[in-house]
Amino acid sequence: MALTFLFRFADDVVEASDGSLYFSVASTKFGLHDWFFDVLEANLPHGQLLKYDPALNETSIVLNGLCFANGVALSVDQDYL
Structure with missing residues (x-):
């Protein structure tokens, strides 16, 4: 089942070495x-x-x-976020 996301207030992103993107979303309710x-x-x-794969x-x-x-x-070794 695919999930649909509405990004109201995404405020940061980091790329992992495997190409995955991690986003912090301050609020899913308010912009x-x-x-x-x-x-x-x-x-x-x-x-x-x-996480976007x-x-x-x-x-x-x-x-x-x-x-x-x-x-x-991400940590330098990318073993924690």
């Missing part, structure tokens, strides 16, 4: 100009960490329910 509403709803986190042309959720996810980085 850039309404970001403060997400902060006000802090008890209802809308952030995510997503270009070999499969698929996007998957790595982490869900994050509070205003803002950035993503």
Whole structure:
């Protein structure tokens, strides 16, 4: 089953050595100009960490329910994110 994603507030991306892309999404509910509403709803986190696999042309959720996810980085050895 394919998942469909609506990126309202994706705010960072990093590319892994295998070509995969990891995205932090600050909010799945509010966009850039309404970001403060997400902060006000802090008890209802809308952030995510997503992975796009270009070999499969698929996007998957790595982490869900994050509070205003803002950035993503890989370690030098790429053994943690």
